[in-house]
Amino acid sequence: MNVPPHLSPTGKRQELFFNPKTGAVVVCEQLKARKDNLGVSLTALTSAKIAEAAEACNLLEDVNISLLSAVRSSLQAREARTASVTFLILFNQFLDAKVDRNPEYLRELRITRDRFPDLHERLVSDISHRDLEPFLASISPGGRNTVMRYLRAVFNYGIKREYLTDNPIARLDFAERPRREVVTIPSEQVAAMLNHAFENDLDLLPFLVFGFFAGIRPDGELQKLNWRDVDLADAGKPVLVIRSEVSKTNWRRFVDLSSNATEWIEAFRRQGGKLEGHISPFTSRQLQAHRRENWKTAGIKAWP
Numbered sequence: 001m002n003v004p005p006h007l008s009p010t011g012k013r014q015e016l017f018f019n020p021k022t023g024a025v026v027v028c029e030q031l032k033a034r035k036d037n038l039g040v041s042l043t044a045l046t047s048a049k050i051a052e053a054a055e056a057c058n059l060l061e062d063v064n065i066s067l068l069s070a071v072r073s074s075l076q077a078r079e080a081r082t083a084s085v086t087f088l089i090l091f092n093q094f095l096d097a098k099v100d101r102n103p104e105y106l107r108e109l110r111i112t113r114d115r116f117p118d119l120h121e122r123l124v125s126d127i128s129h130r131d132l133e134p135f136l137a138s139i140s141p142g143g144r145n146t147v148m149r150y151l152r153a154v155f156n157y158g159i160k161r162e163y164l165t166d167n168p169i170a171r172l173d174f175a176e177r178p179r180r181e182v183v184t185i186p187s188e189q190v191a192a193m194l195n196h197a198f199e200n201d202l203d204l205l206p207f208l209v210f211g212f213f214a215g216i217r218p219d220g221e222l223q224k225l226n227w228r229d230v231d232l233a234d235a236g237k238p239v240l241v242i243r244s245e246v247s248k249t250n251w252r253r254f255v256d257l258s259s260n261a262t263e264w265i266e267a268f269r270r271q272g273g274k275l276e277g278h279i280s281p282f283t284s285r286q287l288q289a290h291r292r293e294n295w296k297t298a299g300i301k302a303w304p
Contacts, residue, residue, distance in 0.1 A: 007031050010066075084125035084163045087116065093161070094154045102250050104220055112150045124155065125164040129171035141175030148174060183304035194264065196297040198271065204290045205268050207280045211303075213261035214240055218303065221246055223287065225279045230257075230265075238262045 001024050003014040018024035060070055085093075091113045098106065116135055119127060132151070136144050152169040159167060190212055197205040211218045216225070224246040232238045238257040244250055269275060280287060295301060 003031065007034055084123040086120060087122050087124055087127065088120035090124050090158045090163060091154055094157045102248065109150055112147050124158050127168055129168040132168055141177055145174050148172065185304065189298035189300060192298040193294050196294055201290055201294060202271055202273050203281055204294060206265060209261050209264045213258050214255050217248055220248055223280050227275045227277065227279060232262060
């Protein structure tokens, strides 16, 4: 069967083969209907519209895209923009959906949102990886990876809500960070820090004990723990509970306390330490000052 260009879906003459012949008969009837419809459609077109369609076909010829495909793609893009929202609205919706998450995580999300004021009024369906690259280039590799993870989560949330179809972060590369050797504090320095706190800064001692012997994150988790989270009289083994609202991972977990940790806490109690309120009774700024003074006794500048 020979299909003329004006009836061919490719816009070019086609030669089709069928076995059995009944398949050709069916296609012939379809082409006849298409020809009749074409005649009706042409009578409805003005000369201006025909000229415009011809010019559009000429523009598309070099990119090998049919006029119909181009029109459909344009309508899909228009529909996507109509259904989209601005970057600021999407980010705020994402924050509202995560309202029960860790306060520190929410704070970092808000900081990320406010890093991109130039994008706030842009529709998320219009934002591409090329739009994000200049903003991300000015951030250090470690910080950029964190920001990209937050943005990826926000855009994925937008895809779920059908505000956009593709995540622009997917077209960007995360920074490769060189792996470094794990840094440890020698035991004699740990002893010096604990002994200094025991003799000169008793309120700091539990912070050091749980940081060294229980593996609690010092920046964030340790500062939010209360003594009610510590059960030294547990029938099996003394345990410390990291509540979900305290945990960096937002999961509740239980930490078995080692014998040296419990003995240090018992010494803290005998020395007059109070097992009530916050384990670390300092503000963040006060805690930093106490820790720096404590580091001097061990000859270190920071806790790795």
